[in-house]
Amino acid sequence: MQLFLDLWELFQVRQGAVWDALQEHFFLVAVSMTLAVLIAVPLGVLLTSLKRLSEPIIGIAAVAQTIPSLALLGFMLPVLGIGTNNAIFALTVYALLPILRNTYTGILEVDKATVDAGRGLGMTRSQILTKIQLPLALPVIMAGIRTSTVIVIGVATLATFVGAGGLGDIIMRGLAMQNSALTLLGAIPAAILAIIADFILKRIEILATPKGLKKSMKGCFIHEKVSSSRFRLHTRFDRLRRGSDEDTVVVGGKDFTEQIILTHMVAELIEENTELNVEREENLGNTEILTQGMMDGDVDLYIEYTGTSYITVLNHEIDPENPPTAEEVYNTVQEEYDAEYDIAWLDEFDFENRYSLVMRGADAADVADMSALADQTDELTLAHNANFGERPDGLDPMNDMYGYSWGDTAQMDDGLMYDALRNEEVDVIAAFTTDGRIPAYDLEVIADDLNYFPPYYAAPIIMNDTLEANPELEDLLAQLGPLLTEETMAELNAEVDINAELEEVVARDFLIENGLIDE
Numbered sequence: 001m002q003l004f005l006d007l008w009e010l011f012q013v014r015q016g017a018v019w020d021a022l023q024e025h026f027f028l029v030a031v032s033m034t035l036a037v038l039i040a041v042p043l044g045v046l047l048t049s050l051k052r053l054s055e056p057i058i059g060i061a062a063v064a065q066t067i068p069s070l071a072l073l074g075f076m077l078p079v080l081g082i083g084t085n086n087a088i089f090a091l092t093v094y095a096l097l098p099i100l101r102n103t104y105t106g107i108l109e110v111d112k113a114t115v116d117a118g119r120g121l122g123m124t125r126s127q128i129l130t131k132i133q134l135p136l137a138l139p140v141i142m143a144g145i146r147t148s149t150v151i152v153i154g155v156a157t158l159a160t161f162v163g164a165g166g167l168g169d170i171i172m173r174g175l176a177m178q179n180s181a182l183t184l185l186g187a188i189p190a191a192i193l194a195i196i197a198d199f200i201l202k203r204i205e206i207l208a209t210p211k212g213l214k215k216s217m218k219g220c221f222i223h224e225k226v227s228s229s230r231f232r233l234h235t236r237f238d239r240l241r242r243g244s245d246e247d248t249v250v251v252g253g254k255d256f257t258e259q260i261i262l263t264h265m266v267a268e269l270i271e272e273n274t275e276l277n278v279e280r281e282e283n284l285g286n287t288e289i290l291t292q293g294m295m296d297g298d299v300d301l302y303i304e305y306t307g308t309s310y311i312t313v314l315n316h317e318i319d320p321e322n323p324p325t326a327e328e329v330y331n332t333v334q335e336e337y338d339a340e341y342d343i344a345w346l347d348e349f350d351f352e353n354r355y356s357l358v359m360r361g362a363d364a365a366d367v368a369d370m371s372a373l374a375d376q377t378d379e380l381t382l383a384h385n386a387n388f389g390e391r392p393d394g395l396d397p398m399n400d401m402y403g404y405s406w407g408d409t410a411q412m413d414d415g416l417m418y419d420a421l422r423n424e425e426v427d428v429i430a431a432f433t434t435d436g437r438i439p440a441y442d443l444e445v446i447a448d449d450l451n452y453f454p455p456y457y458a459a460p461i462i463m464n465d466t467l468e469a470n471p472e473l474e475d476l477l478a479q480l481g482p483l484l485t486e487e488t489m490a491e492l493n494a495e496v497d498i499n500a501e502l503e504e505v506v507a508r509d510f511l512i513e514n515g516l517i518d519e
Contacts, residue, residue, distance in 0.1 A: 006181040007188075014185065018170065022189050025166035028156045029197075032088050033149055036095035041141065044103025045129065054104060061097040069094065069155050073162050074416065082383075082412060082420045087156070087164035094155050095148040102144025106137030142205035146198050153194040157186070163383060163410030163420070172386035172411070175285070182390070247275075249466060249473075252290050252299035253282040256414060257496045257503065258353060258434060258489060262303040264507035266460065266477065272517040273476055282503075286387055287312055294343060294463055301462035301473075304345075305353060307454035309333045309461075311393045318393070318454050320401065326352070326455035342464045347478050351434060351486040352457040355388065357446040358431040360421060364444035371449050373428075374403045381408040383417045384430040393453060395430070401452050415497070418443075434486055436494025458484070483514050 011018065040061075047054040067075075072090045080086040110133045118128045134141075160168035167186040174183030249270060253263030263282040271278045281299060284290055287308050293299035306329045310316050314336050318324070324332070334345040357370060367373050373380075388394045389411055398404065410426060417429045418437045431438065433445055460477045467473060492510060495501045511517045 003180055003184075007184050010181050010185055014170075018167075018185060018189060021165065021167045021170055021186065022193070024164070025153070025156055025168075025190065025193065028084065028087055028091060028159055028164060028166055029149065029152050029193075031084075032091035032095055032152055032156075033145070035088070035092045036099055036148060036152075037145060039092070040096050040099035040144075041103050044100050044141075045107065045134075047100075047104050048107045058097070058101055058104065061100050064093050065097045067093075069158050070161060070413075073158065074413075077162065077416060077419060081423065082163040082410060082416065082425050084159075084164045086162045087159035087166075091152045091156055091159075095152050098144040098147040098151070099141070100144075102140050102147075103137070106140030106144075107133045109140070110136045139205060142201060146201045149197045149201060150194045153190055153197065157190060160386070160411050161413040162416060163412040163426075165411070169386070169389070169411045173390040175386070179390070248277045248279060249470065250279045250281055250298065250300045252284050252293060252302040253280075254287075254290065254302075255283045255285055256432070257493050258432070259303065260503040261492055261496065261507050262458070264504040265480070265511060266301070266303065268504075268508055268511055269476060269480070269516055270473065272511075274470070274472060276470065291341070294461075295341065300466040301460055303349075303458050304461045305456040305458055306330050306333055306348070307352075307354070307393070307456040309337065310454055312391060313337075315392070318451070320450050320452065323451040324454065326457055329455050330457065330459070337461065338464070343461050344464050344467050346460040346462060346474055347481050348457045348459040349481045349484045351484050351489045352455055353432050353434040353486075353489070354448075354453050354456045355393065355430055356433050356448060356453065357382075358421070358429050358438060358443050359427065359446060360424075361442040361444050363427065364446060367446055369447040369449035370402055370452070373446060377404045377406050379407050380427040381410060381425075382406045382428045382430065383410045383412055383420055383426040385414050385417070386411055388430045398452055401450055434489040434493060435497070436490045436492070437497050439490065440494055440498050479516055483510075 043057070047057060069090060072093065073086055076086050076089055080089055107129075114132060114136070115128060118132045123131065156166055157168035157171055159166050160172050167190045170186030171183055171190075174180070174186060251263055251267040251270070253259040260282045263280055267278045267280045270276055281293075284293060284299070287304065290299060290302055290304075291313060294302075306326070310324075310329050310333055311318070314333065316332065330345070330348060337343040337345055357373065359367065367376075384395060395409070399406075410420075412420065417426070417431065418435075418441060420426045421429050421443065422441055428446075431445075437443070438445065462473065492506050495506045496503055508517070512519050
């Protein structure tokens, strides 16, 4: 019940944003489906006369639909760039198969006696097609269109990863922040849109079928496969509670390059220097998910950032006139995590990974700091990930503090943001300062002169009972601290993001090079 109350309150606050996202979503679906119908129906009709080509062409459409949607969006990025063109292309491809197959099958399954009767009346081939075959096949064709529409409405939520907007923006923000009400705020309109679209298309099918043909079809049974779109929230914590297994330590991590490297680094270090069994649980999302995982006993330790916990978990606010020092932030999270969550913060590493605004080097030359950027934002496009769009230290509070009014904003995948910036499809991105692509792509971090972003020093956090059972872990993990500087972390990240090395290989090589494990 509380969830629905939260959902209603959230809707009242964000109904304008929901309406905008719904319009974007509808546009993507409408254009994609129009293109798919214009391509698939004529092609399906043509294939009934070219039966030898039907199997390979329908097979190609089937193969295209098996390509993961995110892969298809990413694959077309160099050609179509970010935004609606990329999304519309992918959605059109996904919509083709049901329409093409149903058009082809529906026409072929029209009763031959009826077609012969038309020929006997002197009808031409085009008249037989338009007055007999297509009307009789219409219910089957419409079933394909309805199926494709529901599929496209669901897949369109992934358009957020290439900055095409839609309800996926809201859904991904909800998932990023582990906010069920926010996730439903995007998912429910998408589900309603699918139901309404299916209902309208069914009415169109009934109205478009001639009355005489309706009567002649009485007693015939048309079997339709009705597809339903489901929105599922999955958790990576799919194993049973481990109880008090003191011989096993679960090392968790978030879902970006640096965190995956650190997850493997910590796990490898513990495996090679203790008798403990180590399980890795990387790609677990964000701070909220990992914190809950620790509270549920599914994760024992992971690397967190002081500022993130200070703001998003403990809900402290930053006074720009008197911002807390890095030491004050660390002491606060250490004390309050111990008291509220029974979690210990170990010694900080020597690097922090801050959010910051990043621009192309040439464009940043005339921008002294983030305040100086304010006069230009109405002509600039900002790209950011879903997490930044919703964090307390994210987009909206930053805009308020600096007086930003962006010409446009695009929510997209972290990796795609950098390609979009390099290709001049966006002008500014909200990025992590230790990302190796910043120096590699000749990008510049814009100075946060108003101290909007707090200190984000990395440090291991561990359940107190795990630390009490394995006190040697504190000194072991402390060895990483002085070795992991901001420059070093950026280099390690670049090995993965630029040189395509595996995260676990980069982590192990680092440990070997620094004498922390044997080769």
